[in-house]
Amino acid sequence: MPEFPSSRTRLYVDQPLAVGEVIALTEAQFHQLKTVQRLATGAILGLFDGVNGGFLAELRLEKKSAVAVVTSQSQILEPLGELTLLFAPIKSARFDFLVEKATELGVTRLRPVLTDRTQGDRVNVRRLRETVREAAEQCGRVELPRVDEPEKLVRILEGWNQADALYLCAEAGAALPLHRASKPGRGAVLIGPEGGFSPVEFARLRSLPFVVPVSLGPRILRAETAAIAALACWQAIEGDWQSRPDTQGEA
Amino acid sequence: MPEFPSSRTRLYVDQPLAVGEVIALTEAQFHQLKTVQRLATGAILGLFDGVNGGFLAELRLEKKSAVAVVTSQSQILEPLGELTLLFAPIKSARFDFLVEKATELGVTRLRPVLTDRTQGDRVNVRRLRETVREAAEQCGRVELPRVDEPEKLVRILEGWNQADALYLCAEAGAALPLHRASKPGRGAVLIGPEGGFSPVEFARLRSLPFVVPVSLGPRILRAETAAIAALACWQAIEGDWQSRPDTQGEA
Structure with missing residues (x-):
């Protein structure tokens, strides 16, 4: 059990997630990950789509764009109390x-x-x-x-x-x-x-x-x-x- | 019983308050009351000194300064739970x-x-x-x-x-x-x-x-x-x- 919350970068993506999917990240996300956070190809991200729960994904950086390859589901979406x-x-x-x-x-x-x-x-x-x-x-x-x-x-x-x-x-x-x-x-x-x-x-x-x-x-x-x-x-x-x-x- | 909180201006003053005292306001308070809030002589202020409770006071504006004449006590200082x-x-x-x-x-x-x-x-x-x-x-x-x-x-x-x-x-x-x-x-x-x-x-x-x-x-x-x-x-x-x-x- 980790004693401290992970500082993993989490991103909301506006498309349905599933293991194996390759998600094109937006320009703003690309900039954030590469220039601000200085992440490299292979970094593990948390992704969620608002519908299917939370997923882990591997970052792949290109020169001017980035994708994330969804590797596993890490969290089920449990409905919150209203x-x-x-x-x-x-x-x-x-x-x-x-x-x-x-x-x-x-x-x-x-x-x-x-x-x-x-x-x-x-x-x-x-x-x-x-x-x-x-x-x-x-x-x-x-x-x-x-x-x-x-x-x-x-x-x-x-x-x-x-x-x-x-x-x-x-x-x-x-x-x-x-x-x-x-x-x-x-x-x-x-x-x-x-x-x-x-x-x-x-x-x-x-x-x-x-x-x-x-x-x-x-x-x-x-x-x-x-x-x-x-x-x-x-x-x-x-x-x-x-x-x-x-x-x-x-x- | 007023249905809505009073919007009376309240000021902290760094000297002991008592009914009858004439309190010299600071330059910042003068500016705030006259220029920002556009109050006039006779306006009623709330004052507190952190020790003796809350007081009402009447504003007296001069050209470049202001005093407040303490007219009554309006609130007792009740010690808060720590x-x-x-x-x-x-x-x-x-x-x-x-x-x-x-x-x-x-x-x-x-x-x-x-x-x-x-x-x-x-x-x-x-x-x-x-x-x-x-x-x-x-x-x-x-x-x-x-x-x-x-x-x-x-x-x-x-x-x-x-x-x-x-x-x-x-x-x-x-x-x-x-x-x-x-x-x-x-x-x-x-x-x-x-x-x-x-x-x-x-x-x-x-x-x-x-x-x-x-x-x-x-x-x-x-x-x-x-x-x-x-x-x-x-x-x-x-x-x-x-x-x-x-x-x-x-x-």
Whole structure:
């Protein structure tokens, strides 16, 4: 059993993987492996396609391109418990950080939410997906969280499956601490925008039977802090923190 | 009861506060209040000195300076449960982020730790304290976490109070999830450097009776993610997440 996580390079590839396949790497991957990481032909990579699990592959470098020959399967894709983060987009650096952390913490779906006070309606979903991919490569996941197009809060609430709790990280008002309010099943955490929900939104949310207001302690947390704290607690109590394998980073 | 946190400007001042005192604000504070926030004479500020609790004060702007006249006390300083974060310094932007989040999550002491694989021995403690102050102003604390000078891991372990658990966020090996391993009392969370602890350090840590290895789930977390997740869970289970007041941000 290795005492430390392997530092093997892991790459997401956008095509189905199977043993024996020869995978053409992208120009960006070629550059990363050859110039930045200075890997040579024969280096072992971890690959995953988001569907078939994790694989080991051997790098073959050409002058201006690279392929990876898939040699063995190293990890089965086990479906994660569903955990959705619904969040109003925030300022850029903090937003990237939030998305990276949410991916590391095992969310399976990211839903950008447009609220009355959302700053900047234009969410760069492409960049969001890029951040998600990089974080998944880094943290050992073999699937990618789904990233939705931004949607208005009212629409999301109208279409909500009433059987699923929606944990509202409440800035004020009566609320139980998350770890006492949560219940098993699908998890969904809703974080408001930096200026908070509007009074109309807040009243609407509090009137809905599936919305469970939860508290994250006595301090005023920034949106991304609240999201990360809530996701960590949910995973600890209801999610997959019980299930860490003894070895890590093998694909 | 206000439904939303007040957006009142809060400032830390480096002198004892009491009702009736006239506090000379710094040039940076003057600039912030007048030019950035465009406040006028008569605006109500929240002030705290880290010792005497929270106060309300009235701003008086002059041409090139400002004072705040303390009008009332709004918050008592209640001692927080002790929660220490011991962390190996990491790259700059992630480091600032970690320190900000740790402050928001209520750590009372930050101890930079020098390990065998610590990148960059020179920790900018002054900048660290600045980040802590800003985060405390923003999140509604009326005291500041203590920030230690960097110290070597071996020294810290030698001087450790054996009665206090030190939760080691373990990258691999046997470990209980944090929320099942934790116990009431003083909390202390240790996060390794980006390259992990050296094998010698890791063996040493695992041999010490007060070191409690804890798991943070099946994924490989970046150092700052691990720290934030661990602190949030500790506060939820053993710390002050039970004690959120119904109103917030009043000083």
